[in-house]
Amino acid sequence: MSVEVNNLVKIYGEQRAVDNISFKAKKGEVLGFLGPNGAGKSTTMKIITGFIPQSEGSTVVCGFNTADAPLEVQRRIGYLPEKNPLYKDMYVKEYLNFVANLHKIPNKQARIAEMIEMTGLGEEQNKLIDSLSKGYKQRVGLAQAMLHNPEVLILDEPTSGLDPNQLVEIRALIKKLGEEKTVIFSTHIMQEVQAICDRVVIINKGKMVANDTIEHLKERVTGGIMVTVEFAETTTKAQLEKIEGVKTVKALDKNRWELLGSKKADVRSKVFHFAVQNRLTLLEMRRETHSIENVFQELTK
Numbered sequence: 001m002s003v004e005v006n007n008l009v010k011i012y013g014e015q016r017a018v019d020n021i022s023f024k025a026k027k028g029e030v031l032g033f034l035g036p037n038g039a040g041k042s043t044t045m046k047i048i049t050g051f052i053p054q055s056e057g058s059t060v061v062c063g064f065n066t067a068d069a070p071l072e073v074q075r076r077i078g079y080l081p082e083k084n085p086l087y088k089d090m091y092v093k094e095y096l097n098f099v100a101n102l103h104k105i106p107n108k109q110a111r112i113a114e115m116i117e118m119t120g121l122g123e124e125q126n127k128l129i130d131s132l133s134k135g136y137k138q139r140v141g142l143a144q145a146m147l148h149n150p151e152v153l154i155l156d157e158p159t160s161g162l163d164p165n166q167l168v169e170i171r172a173l174i175k176k177l178g179e180e181k182t183v184i185f186s187t188h189i190m191q192e193v194q195a196i197c198d199r200v201v202i203i204n205k206g207k208m209v210a211n212d213t214i215e216h217l218k219e220r221v222t223g224g225i226m227v228t229v230e231f232a233e234t235t236t237k238a239q240l241e242k243i244e245g246v247k248t249v250k251a252l253d254k255n256r257w258e259l260l261g262s263k264k265a266d267v268r269s270k271v272f273h274f275a276v277q278n279r280l281t282l283l284e285m286r287r288e289t290h291s292i293e294n295v296f297q298e299l300t301k
Contacts, residue, residue, distance in 0.1 A: 002027050002062055002152050002182035003048060009056035010043050017043045019206035020057070027151070030178035032197035033186045036300050040206045041186050042082050045154050048184070049079045062151055075103075078145035082156040082186075084137055088130035092121055092140055095129060096147060103148035115143040120169060134161030142170070152182045159192060171195055190292045204300040217295045225266050226288040230256040232281035239278070243270050258288075 003025040010018040018040040025031040035041045046052045048059050050070035058065060064072040087095055096115065100108035116125050119139040124132060129140060138161055145153060159170055175196050177183055187193060193200060194214065202210040202217075210217055219225065224247060232255065240249045240257060245267045250258040261267040268285055275282040 003184065004060040005044070005048065005057070006059070007057035008044065008047060008054055008059060010040070010047060010052075011055040016206050018047070018054075018203075021203060021206075021208045022057075023201045023208065023211050025152075025182050025184055027182050028179060029198045030174065030183045030185055030196050032193045032200035033184050033203075034193065034200055034296060035203040038205075039203045039300075041203060042156055044203070045079075045081075045156050045184070045186065049077050049154060050074055051079075075148075076151045078148065078150035078153045080138075080141045080145045080153075080155045080158050082160075084141040086129050086137060086140060089128070091126060091128055092116075092132070093125045095140065096143060099144045099147055105148055111147060111149075115147055118146070118173065119143045120166075135163055135166050138162060139166075139170070142173075146177070150181070152184070153177060154184045156186045157188070158185070159187065159189065167192075190296060194292050202296065202299050209299045210295075214292055214295070217299075218292075220295075225261045227259045227261065227266075227268055227271065228252070228256070228284070228286055228288055229259060229271055229282065230284040231275065232283055233279075235278065235280060240274075243267060243274050245270055256284075 005021055005023050008018055008021045009016065021044060033041055033045070047054045048061065048066065050066040050073050053067065058067065061073045062076045066073045090098065093112065093116070096112045097108065100112060105111055116122055119142050121136070121139055121143060124136050129137065132140070138158060142158060145155070155174070158174065159167055162170060171192060174183060174185060178198070185196060197214065199213050200210065200217065201208060212220070234255055237249045237251060240246065240259065245261045246259050247262055248260045252258050259267055259271065266287070268287065271285060272282065
């Protein structure tokens, strides 16, 4: 595993900002790291990068413990914090050259040009950072995070301030980077989670409340697979409850029903056979999917 977080605790005075969190992130994976404001996301990310120490537990990045070998960890991490710290009185290309010198990057001009191209900063590269829009400042932050070609990318709200076209471009870039690197990605935009993340970790009030794929979390919230059906003819709740795999039946309207199957039971084929056997006309049948917003609200309310 590229990143291992084990029983992580961070205490500020009497407050446990992070409370016994454990998870792993592997190469070739985009891990969504979600939670309400104040849940402990940014604190956890800062601990993983070695920016602040933990109170208890451990974090290991590419085999190096952040407490024992912070410099080795930082060499392998690209980090874009929530509040993007840029030298605003420098020009874009000048700033990236400065960062390249810090990392002692060989062939730095070629690498800087590659990052400028990758993040869409071509027309802005000779501009003062302070004159850039918030979206372009975010792009500069992404470029500096990726400049030294790190094995792990930790991105805290990386798409903040981007316009819709920029969002599409940066989402695609993060998804592509996730094919060959480990990406831990924090956001409040649930559509991004759906579009980018392979798996999500959700924390609430410092505690981890979920660590799974989005589809599995949807099933966990609903308790199974939900199907809406509508017949032309009248049937009864008692009849529908006898369909194999159906756990609960709820009437929505005249001849329209909501059926909940078990987590592994997609009951649509059974409903079809039920309709045929009872000579019912099936007007509609569709599998309902809860949105990631529903899942997030259910787990953090």
